[in-house]
Amino acid sequence: MSDSNEPNDVDGTSSFEAGTEPSIEWCLENGYKIPKWLLKCNIKCPYVKGRIFNGKYGPINYSVVGDPSASLVLTFHGYNATHTTFSIYQSVLSKNGFRVISFDLYGHGLSGYPKYKVFGNTFSSKYYVDQADEVIDHLGYTGRKLSVIGMSMGACIAASYCETHPDLVEKIILISPAGLIPKKPMRVVFLKYIQCCIPCTPLCVSKCCFSGRVTTPKSKSNRESPESSQESLETGECVSVDEVSGESTELNPMLNRMLWTLFVTRRAISNLLGIVNRMPLWSSRELYRRVGGMGKLTLILFGDSDTLTPPECADELSRLFTNSHTIIFSNSDHLLSFKKPLQVVSTCLSFLGIPNQENAQNYTRWLPFDCNGVYIPKSRRELGHSDETELTHNVSAPSLGSLTNHALPDEPPKSSTTSPFKIFRDYLPPDRTIKQLSLTEEYPRKKVPLVVVKQFENS
Template sequence: MERQTIIGRERVDNIDIYFEYDRMDDSLPTLVLLHGFLSSSFSFRKLVPHLIKEFNVISLDLPPFGQSGKDYRYTYSFRNIAKSVVRFLAGKNIGKFSIIGHSMGGQVSLQLIQSHPDLVEHAILLAGSGYQPSYSEKMKLVSYLPFFSFGIKGYLQRSGIEKNLKNVVHDPALIDDEMRQGYIRPFMEKHDIFRALGRMLRDKEVDLLKDELRDILTPCLLVWGRHDRVVPLEIGQRLHGDLPNSELVVLEDTGHLLPEEKPAEIYQLIKQFLGTAALDFGPKEHAHE
């Protein structure tokens, strides 16, 4: 099916949230897509054409990334970002939905599920981050220095887009000019993003703890790449152990950037999961070639 996408921005909690909405059919379930750190809804561009065969799909750029706002005064904790996502969806009259969170989007998804378990029917975490502490008080104090944002910008420039992309995919042959430009463009337009990243460093809270995760009863599908160097499989295995209603699927020959690397396979997993999510998942792990 050809994409017929509505794009726009909505003002929520003193920040602009950019969105892309595919399909608006009341008879179809809705999927909300949340991307990872230093990324945007661009990372789902290969997965969405599959998903719109069966679902309404709404992709968001989480502040301060992509084309969403980068206001220095916004609170960039995952808990607050999750609250803004909920308020955005309420403004679109989206009451019940399933959520797909990649990497940092998984952390935001878990915060959202914990605070609004009645809204989320199912969760799909694609290499979802977890178990991270907040930053040290020393690092938070350093982030107040006038030139800290220039330091962040310099670090990202020195590491380079090519090196960063090779770190997140298993097969470097997947990297092309479209991918390079799609990931680097938001960091070339304004300096505001680097200032907001400094604020995000200060605002980050401790991730959900084991007891909090065990209280989440939402059916969760955890999908991991066997060769993930950013959020290693060990994190997925820990989440599987702590989320009582979860299933873990491991994809072979795959790194961290799952929506780019295996979009067709992930679509099939999501389709199958949403058809069987009411089942009681046991402690099991699948590996897919």
């Protein structure tokens, strides 16, 4: 979403539609060195281009959606992921009074791939907090309050961002959070002692390892001999836009991304190893304790079959974050957000509507799903009720009533004191599952919106 009052980005966006996969021509024109043998295999850029500006350590690819005056939500994706992790969040939240900012962390997607520095803080939590500040400053939102959402590794960064900017962060959402992973693999421990070798890892990857898995079709106008094809494979010769062959084959998406990572973004492997070495994926306990002690409203979501960040960590996280609520969804793993998008997004939507400085435990029966991930029908929603405690202030959920008095998504919010939530109606995103999500009227005293998931309400 482009706004006239936003800064101009320096990426040639005017000739390219943001929000789509960039063409090979665009990649070549913007400095990506693609070996000739990969072009003949019809390799494609596996990432989605948003808007790009030049950051301190290279380009930063980002996406921002929603009314510029709406409440800000800053997101942090996980390891080896990209900003598109939050596409569905942007679709839903932006239509309900939020402006959602997502970006590719350095070493991911279409953002820059800086050189790993043995002495320094490259790819540490602070490094990524600084990158987030770059994005916020670029958008002109310095000093504005916001909520943060962190997924997996992004949870560590979200917590670090909150610690750095305690006066700005209002709410925290942690999805499948890393930081308390039970046991660090020995190979990761060993990596710390050989980190001087990390910058050299791209040299360890040979193209011949993939010669049997990809095909290099011959040009119709100039058939190459087997010797010349092998020579091209070995040299990895790069070409210009004019040399892109019109004849193509289709690569498996997973293989396509692997080849792009290894041979186009040459520093990707060293960057990923640097992240494993520097990020506190196993050791964020004290960070979480400090941030949790601030008492900010925090939502923690786990999948019950998550083996990477097991739900056993949930109890400890609940203790560390003193004003938190934890939900463990059944039949889901570390990819909770992708396997149960409707449940996760609707819960986040409802949680973000809770007034700041409230006690999270008073809203556990107002969210659409209880602590076990079981849907709560609207007739059983209550304010002031905790799953673990007796009902103190029983307030029944309002009925659906008339929706005609609510502002539609294309109308600006009336004031900063009203609830940011609006009705979806005909402005639903294309995802079929999200069409099952709607909002009822607000509870008038506290302006707390009630999120109803039709798919579960009618079952």
